[in-house]
Amino acid sequence: MKVPKRLQPLVEEGLINEVLSRLMSGKEADIFIVRCGDDIRCAKVYKDVMHRSFKKAAQYQEGRKVRSSRRARAMEKGSAYGRKQHEEIWQNAEVDALSRLSSAGVRVPTTFGCVDGVLLMELVTDEAGDAAPRLDDVSMPEELALEDHATMMHYAKLMLCAGIVHGDLSEFNVLVDEYGPVIIDLPQAVNASANNNAQAMFSRDVDNMTRYYSRYAPSLLNTHYAKEMWALFEEGELTPETELTGYFEDDSTAANVDSVLEEIKAAILEEEDRQARMLRPDNDE
Numbered sequence: 001m002k003v004p005k006r007l008q009p010l011v012e013e014g015l016i017n018e019v020l021s022r023l024m025s026g027k028e029a030d031i032f033i034v035r036c037g038d039d040i041r042c043a044k045v046y047k048d049v050m051h052r053s054f055k056k057a058a059q060y061q062e063g064r065k066v067r068s069s070r071r072a073r074a075m076e077k078g079s080a081y082g083r084k085q086h087e088e089i090w091q092n093a094e095v096d097a098l099s100r101l102s103s104a105g106v107r108v109p110t111t112f113g114c115v116d117g118v119l120l121m122e123l124v125t126d127e128a129g130d131a132a133p134r135l136d137d138v139s140m141p142e143e144l145a146l147e148d149h150a151t152m153m154h155y156a157k158l159m160l161c162a163g164i165v166h167g168d169l170s171e172f173n174v175l176v177d178e179y180g181p182v183i184i185d186l187p188q189a190v191n192a193s194a195n196n197n198a199q200a201m202f203s204r205d206v207d208n209m210t211r212y213y214s215r216y217a218p219s220l221l222n223t224h225y226a227k228e229m230w231a232l233f234e235e236g237e238l239t240p241e242t243e244l245t246g247y248f249e250d251d252s253t254a255a256n257v258d259s260v261l262e263e264i265k266a267a268i269l270e271e272e273d274r275q276a277r278m279l280r281p282d283n284d285e
Contacts, residue, residue: 006045007032009116016043016120023131028187033123033131041112042131044119046091046187090187091117097164097189104162105240106155107182124175124182135181135212136171145216151180152209153225153244160202160233161240163192169205171212192233199230224248 003011003019010016016034023031023042030045091114098121101108110122124132140148152174159166166173166189173185192198206226214220223246231248232238 004030004032004045006116006118007034007043010043010118010120013115015113015115019043026185028185034120036112036120040123041120042109042123044121046117046119091119093189094185094187095119097186100162100164101159101183101186104158106158106162107180108186109182109184124177124184126176127178132175132177132182134172135174135176138176140216142217145213146220148176148181149209149213149217149220152213153206153229153246155181155183156202156206156209156225157229157238157242157244158240160192160229161238165190165192165195165198165202166205167201170208174209202226202230220246222246 001019001021007016007019011019016036018035020033020035020040023033025031027047029047032043032045034041034043095111095114098108098111102110109124112120112122114120126132156169166183166186168185168188169183173183175182175184190198190201192202195201203226206229210220210223210225225244225246227248227250228244228246229238232242
């Protein structure tokens with residue numbers, strides 16, 4: 001096929017030998033299958049910020065550190081230079097997350113460098129060597145659904161232990177090869193400790209996975225993995241070796257409103273009585 005304009009510099013530099021086909025076009029990027037020497041890989045071409053449709057990007061960027069004060073000021077002002085810095089941080093966040101998660105034991109595509117807004121990475125394939133399908137495109141028996149769900153909960157735990165929340169995890173961001181699920185698409189990954197939205201995002205990620213697999217294994221709807229993992233994470237007790245149960249007992253008991261109101265009323269009466277005593281002529285206080 002004709003070499004897309006964004007991939008032409010990588011072809012000229014010899015990083016890509018041939019562009020074979022377009023794999024998909026998403027809200028964040030276009031994906032192409034390319035040949036790099038003897039290897040078949042994929043090239044993720046990030047879309048310009050003006051053409052992206054990812055919603056609420058600001059809440060995902062909270063907590064991301066910018067070392068240069070000049071870059072930070074430019075980003076705040078929204079200048080052309082600032083927008084360019086936003087793009088670099090957005091793209092580097094995915095490269096960093098993929099590297100850290102791979103080291104943590106999470107199955108993600110291997111990366112081979114990010115150049116001029118193009119990320120070269122492993123092409124995840126099925127048994128026939130074709131591009132692996134998304135989780136949304138496969139069906140499975142109950143036993144396999146339970147097995148793969150357990151795998152995804154294990155990955156969620158490892159991600160949280162590494163301080164990372166995917167932020168947009170669903171059946172559309174998971175590929176399935178012969179060995180099981182592979183997590184993809186992490187430019188919006190957030191710092192679990194530095195982002196105020198991290199807990200809500202983590203719960204949504206985990207609940208999305210549970211909801212999907214419950215199509216084939218309804219018993220999963222009775223589990224509470226997100227609450228279990230986050231509670232352990234907040235207490236500093238979540239480790240890669242933690243055995244998850246999916247059980248969580250909320251120990252917060254509802255307040256006895258009537259009792260509280262009675263205490264408030266008694267306190268008010270006591271204060272009124274004290275004030276009345278202070279105003280008496282024979283007050284000895």
